[in-house]
Amino acid sequence: MMEILKDKETSAEEKPNARYERPQWGSKVQYFLTMVGYVVGIGNFWRFPYLCQTYGGGAFLIPYFIALFIEGLPVFFLELAIAQRLRKGSLGVWSTIHPCLTGIGYSSLVLSFFLCLYFSVIITWIVWYLLHSFEYPLPWGFCPINENHTEYLSECRISSSVNYFWYRKTLDISANINEGGTVRWWLVICHIFVWSITYCCTSRGIESTGKVVYITTPIPYIILFCFLVQSLTLEGSSDGLRYMFTPDMTQLQNPKVWMDAATQIFYSVGLGFGAVMAFSSYNNIHNNCEGDAVFLSLVNSFTSIFIAIPIFSILGFKANLLFNNAWTSEYPNPNYVNTSMRLKKQTIDCYEGTDIIRSSYAFAETQMKWTNNMDFGTWTNKGLYDYYNKIKDK
Numbered sequence: 001m002m003e004i005l006k007d008k009e010t011s012a013e014e015k016p017n018a019r020y021e022r023p024q025w026g027s028k029v030q031y032f033l034t035m036v037g038y039v040v041g042i043g044n045f046w047r048f049p050y051l052c053q054t055y056g057g058g059a060f061l062i063p064y065f066i067a068l069f070i071e072g073l074p075v076f077f078l079e080l081a082i083a084q085r086l087r088k089g090s091l092g093v094w095s096t097i098h099p100c101l102t103g104i105g106y107s108s109l110v111l112s113f114f115l116c117l118y119f120s121v122i123i124t125w126i127v128w129y130l131l132h133s134f135e136y137p138l139p140w141g142f143c144p145i146n147e148n149h150t151e152y153l154s155e156c157r158i159s160s161s162v163n164y165f166w167y168r169k170t171l172d173i174s175a176n177i178n179e180g181g182t183v184r185w186w187l188v189i190c191h192i193f194v195w196s197i198t199y200c201c202t203s204r205g206i207e208s209t210g211k212v213v214y215i216t217t218p219i220p221y222i223i224l225f226c227f228l229v230q231s232l233t234l235e236g237s238s239d240g241l242r243y244m245f246t247p248d249m250t251q252l253q254n255p256k257v258w259m260d261a262a263t264q265i266f267y268s269v270g271l272g273f274g275a276v277m278a279f280s281s282y283n284n285i286h287n288n289c290e291g292d293a294v295f296l297s298l299v300n301s302f303t304s305i306f307i308a309i310p311i312f313s314i315l316g317f318k319a320n321l322l323f324n325n326a327w328t329s330e331y332p333n334p335n336y337v338n339t340s341m342r343l344k345k346q347t348i349d350c351y352e353g354t355d356i357i358r359s360s361y362a363f364a365e366t367q368m369k370w371t372n373n374m375d376f377g378t379w380t381n382k383g384l385y386d387y388y389n390k391i392k393d394k
Contacts, residue, residue, distance in 0.1 A: 024283065030211075031292075032296075033218075034209060034217075035279055038275055038279065039300040042119070042122065043267045044300065044304040044307050048264060048308060049308045049312065051260055051261075052308055053312075055248075055257045055260070056248025057246055057248065058247035058248075059252060060257060060260075060261065061305075062252065063262075064264065064265070065301065066261070067264075067265045068297060071262060072269055073294065076276065076296070077290060079276040079277050079280065080280040080292060081289050081290075083277035084283045084284075084289050087282075088281055091108075091109065108272065111274075115273065120195060120198070124187060127190045127193060128186065131190075140161055140162045140164075143156035143157055144164075156168075224307060231309075231311075234313060236318075237313035237314070237316045237317055238316065239320065240312035241309065241313055242316075243315075244308060268301075269297065
């Protein structure tokens with residue numbers, strides 16, 4: 001490996017007037033912002049808080065940081081170093097090492113292509129919600145009235161206004177996979193808009209990307225800071241933070257915790273997709289990639305924790321709100337009782353016979369520790385009412 005790298009370096013020095021000279025980043029700041037924008041993504045915003053909630057809050061942080069320093073950081077440094085030295089992307093790096101390894105480069109290309117399709121759909125939903133966020137009142141904040149104007153729509157009333165807007169107004173989900181449904185043209189327009197923006201940002205390579213990241217990378221941190229300040233002022237936020245930073249050490253005996261921690265490192269840092277090699281290949285060969293690897297890995301991990309704080313604060317607030325609504329209402333909503341009573345961590349049917357809105361209450365795991373000895377997972381709505389009426393006056 002080292003002989004190959006030395007040969008390539010010597011070859012590059014012997015041919016300073018080569019026909020193609022790979023461009024370089026305009027500044028180190030552009031490179032850092034681009035890399036931070038890449039490694040900090042949906043794995044930090046979505047999957048990391050979910051895994052923390054699933055595996056006992058702070059207990060997940062222990063295998064997470066162990067996996068970071070044992071496998072994540074070394075592999076990340078290897079990708080940065082080899083691409084920087086050869087000044088080639090994933091395809092060029094693997095074909096240079098050995099022609100038989102070219103397939104790894106093509107695999108990374110195909111994987112990145114499908115990942116882009118996946119993320120483009122998610123960003124389409126974000127644009128859709130952003131457009132509707134300018135409406136007042138918010139369309140997901142209330143249930144629509146039925147055609148007779150006598151009551152709320154049953155689908156919305158049985159589940160929630162948030163779920164109704166997502167499953168019916170946004171996706172217009174069908175009853176089963178055998179029914180294709182109809183095309184949501186507004187979503188198609190949003191999807192075209194997303195790909196148009198993507199083209200504008202990447203059409204001129206790092207020349208255009210290096211300027212866009214001055215805006216796209218800092219903005220999420222500014223928004224997250226605003227969320228953090230707001231979430232910490234909510235009633236019950238301390239309950240969520242207490243759950244997050246209080247480790248359940250028994251979870252460390254579960255091998256799945258360690259496997260998910262290792263998977264999260266690869267997914268979060270973006271190893272094996274080829275993008276790390278592509279970005280690093282635009283650096284000078286004498287750049288300190290070792291320091292870059294340590295810095296970017298720590299930024300990625302601490303950003304995950306920074307994101308999880310407002311999320312768990314909101315979960316604590318939501319738990320208190322649901323609990324109060326469930327037990328103070330004259331006619332308690334069985335969905336609130338279901339949620340606040342720490343149901344089995346699974347997706348439940350809000351109403352028998354309803355083909356819409358299978359609402360996931362996985363976050364109930366973070367709520368109401370005082371009900372650990374209760375199992376309401378198989379209770380019917382009538383059973384919940386009976387239990388509520390039984391203890392209401394106690």
